[in-house]
Amino acid sequence: MTKLSVNINKIATLRNARGHNRPNVLQVAQDCERFGAQGITVHPRPDERHIRYQDVRDLKALVTTEFNIEGNPTPDFLDLVREVRPEQVTLVPDAPDAITSNAGWDTIKHQVYLLGVVQELKSLGCRVSIFLDPDLAMVKAALGTGTDRIELYTEAYASGYAADREAAVAPYRAAAALAQELGLGVNAGHDLDLDNLAYLHQQLPGLAEVSIGHALVCDALYLGLENTIQLYRRQLVS
Ligand SMILES: CC(=O)[C@@H](O)[C@H](O)COP(=O)(O)O
């Protein structure tokens, strides 16, 4: 079964726009779980443009499904993870000023570094996932980091879907198959939406989790949050 983890970054974007506590990020996270989310994902960035470090601390006490914290393993990020100890940590090689995640790890160049980070995070009891492009060499080298899972960065799939979905999904199908052959779990995320999710799910058997935020929150503006979460869940029914 592929789990849906709802990324609530954009709820925090809206909250921060007025400087008060509306929408209440903590309440929305609990409601997302009540509406069918099987996980809550946050990506606290160094500039705290949306999710703040204190949000992460507060969410830990409230999230009853799976808490997934994404980020570049900077010293501040690692201190937060040591404190919060979420079910899953997804390591993303984002630059501090990146407008959004825009690349996966070079697991060949950074394998030794990642091995050290992964070993510590696993010693804290966290499952570790590494954000990757669908590059077979990078998937193969990910094994050497000790990671539990990879998260396939699906921006290229999403941008190519409308023109030629078979071509768009092919690298992801190959990367997922190799990862599973190596004993790695497979997550996916970034720019997934109600148009492209079902086909990805159909083409990637054994996909463990998708984390979806931007499109889901945009859809909820028109369709309502509960209905939207249910619609995304229905895309993942085998
Ligand atoms: C790793 C990933 O693809 C998502 O966490 C994405 O980075 C969302 O971040 P923003 O909400 O800041 O765009």
Ligand SMILES: NCC(=O)COP(=O)(O)O
């Ligand atoms: N890991 C992907 C994620 O958490 C959400 O990405 P997006 O749906 O906001 O593009």
